[in-house]
Amino acid sequence: MTIQITINGNPCSSEAGESVLTIARREGVEIPAFCHDETLAPYGACRMCLVDVVSGPKKGVTTACTLQAMDGLEIITDTPEILRLRKVLLELYLAQAPKSKTIKALAAQHGIKKTRFAKKVHPEDPLQGQCILCGLCVRVCRDIMGAGAISYIGRGQFTEINTPFYEENDACLGCGACAQVCPTQAIAFEDITGTRVMKSWSETKVPLKQCAACGNYFAPVPFTAYAYEKLDPAIRDEIRDLCPDCRRKEMTRKAILLRAEGVGR
Ligand code: SF4
Ligand code: FES
Structure with missing residues (x-):
């Protein structure tokens, strides 16, 4: 309606x-x-x-x-009241995530350059002093990807997001959905020859799938397993182990061959 x-x-x-x-x-x-x-x-x-x-x-x-x-x-x-509340929130976020460029930029837009609140100290923070505890990464990992690899840890001012007990977690699919939704780009991961290292999540290591045609690594193994299971219609066997580029080439090659067969008849 x-x-x-x-x-x-x-x-x-x-x-x-x-x-x-x-x-x-x-x-x-x-x-x-x-x-x-x-x-x-x-x-x-x-x-x-x-x-x-x-x-x-x-x-x-x-x-x-x-x-x-x-x-x-x-x-x-x-309203003046909304703007006042927003400024206070931005000061709080400046204290919570003192390294976040996103927060600093939004605060500056609102005329806020510094915070009256004590800045959180983040010694060797895996989230680079940029996490505002919005919870999006936890929810996307749990509710959309069904992995639940990360959660809130600690309480009050000591609350953080990470894997349970700060240990590598094999529930992680390596999909990077957490990094995609993070509003402050706090989450870091890196692909190092055949392995995705989730730097922010206790250095959890996820193997990458290698393309059967070109040999390039293209996606985390557990993530492809998860995605292929959900695809309907299912991904065809002959392109299952190919990277997106080689998959496209293979499909184009097949289409040309089919056309050529039709022409020859
Ligand atoms: S999405 Fe980013 S800012 Fe939000 S809780 Fe996760 S790491 Fe922190
Ligand atoms: S409370 Fe509405 S976007 Fe966070």
């Missing part, structure tokens, strides 16, 4: 139940958001997407990612 909501005085059409953050992004209204990804359920952890509901069943400040659109809802994204 199509409904109407109002963002900063402008009417917007949407589907009932869509999140206000999704609608705002579609309409080109900028709302900062760190813990939201369209592939995951709304979480409401980072609080960056605060907006003010001025007309609706529950007025006041709330998170746009968890706020569902309903007919007649009116919100404002940049």
Whole structure:
């Protein structure tokens, strides 16, 4: 069902139940958001997407990612109070992740250059002093990839994200989905001849699959096993062990041969 909501005085059409953050992004209204990804359920952890509901069943400040659109809802994204709260949050994130360029840039956009809060000390931090504990990596690994290789460790100011007991974890598929969703690019991994080393995750080592045709390493073995099992229709046996480039070449070669056979008849 199509409904109407109002963002900063402008009417917007949407589907009932869509999140206000999704609608705002579609309409080109900028709302900062760190813990939201369209592939995951709304979480409401980072609080960056605060907006003010001025007309609706529950007025006041709330998170746009968890706020569902309903007919007649009116919100404002940049009241003085919202801007004040956003600045305080950015100061907190500057303290939590003092090395994050993403946080520094957003803070600077809001006129914040330093923080009043004590900066977290990260001796030999595998997340490079850039993690804001948004939880996206944990959720994508668990809820989308089904691996659950990483989780929250410790409590309060000592909370961190890593593998259980900081040990290499063979549940890791090496897919890198965690790094893709991380809003601060905190997660590091590297491919070193035949092995993907998840540097941020206790140096977990994942073997890479070698292309049967060109010999290049192209994807983590456990990830290809996971992906091939899910493909429907299933990947054909003759291209299973080929890298994407060689797969394309093989399919083109087959198509040319088939055409040539047709022409010859
Ligand atoms: S590593 Fe990145 S995605 Fe994971 S919690 Fe930290 S900031 Fe979020
Ligand atoms: S994006 Fe809404 S609370 Fe994090």
